[in-house]
Amino acid sequence: MQITAVEGLGAEITDVDIKSLSDAEFNAIRDAFAEHGVIFFRGQDTREEDHIAFAERFGDINVNRFFAAHPNYPQIALVAKEPDQKDNIGGGWHTDHSYDHEPALGSVLVARELPESGGDTMFASMYKAYENLPSDLKEKIEGRTAIHSGKHIFGEGPDSYYNTSDAGTHDEGTQRIGNASVAEALTDPEHPIVIEHPLSGKKALYVNPAFTREIVGLEKSESDELLAELYAHVFKGHDFHHRFKWEPGSIAMWDNRSTWHWALNDYQGQRRIMHRITIEGCALDA
Ligand SMILES: O=C(O)CCC(=O)C(=O)O
Ligand SMILES: [Fe+2]
Known part of the structure; x- marks a missing residue:
């Protein structure tokens, strides 16, 4: 097995089969x-069972409340776009x-x-976003917290930000996934704007255009x-972006606490079907 950092952020892991990882390989x-x-x-x-088994090595699976589930495997959410659908899931930085x-x-997306052609996913590093932040901005956010919510996206409101790319396209309310009452019942959390990452201990910028x-x-x-x-700092931070081009057999696993992504x-007019398994996380501290 080889681990090679890629441009911007992320690492490619080669010479490995996720179906048969030793404990040492998994730890690495x-x-x-x-x-x-x-x-x-x-x-x-991989088959669905392999996807589930790999994800479960990281922790408990979070069954998605707002996306359609795989008909046979409720642990797998469908991130799907049909040829006649105009909007996609995750079509803006978030x-x-x-x-x-x-x-x-985070999630394991297969x-x-x-x-x-097309359908790449962009990633941005919130570790590097924080590191590269001008010192006046660092000072302005020092010790501060922000309120996050999913209600304006998954809830009953007329507007939907989820499908808004920073290029400015905006289809109002066309990507309702359902379960609005569940979204409305959530209480909005307050998270530090700069978190200490629970796995790495490094500082990461933790606000995002969709939910903060x-x-x-x-x-x-x-x-x-x-x-x-x-946000402008992250949008223009091309040196800490990575554009991932999918191929058959590709898997990406991202950390929600230290990255943003954008589908x-x-x-x-074309179909794109991805299987997503999300893993439970923890409360975030400064
Ligand atoms: O389809 C993708 O590349 C990612 C979509 C997305 O935002 C997600 O699954 O959370
Ligand atoms: Fe997403």
């Missing part, structure tokens, strides 16, 4: 995941599950059916302005 993979934020595998020949009090650790609503203790306008500055929606 978990360390690489904590260190790099996202890990990539190629050419993996991290998953920050609307939970104990945000999920490519099952890919468009002829406001910075605690600031006027709404000041909060919006500061969040916009932080590019540039394959209209």
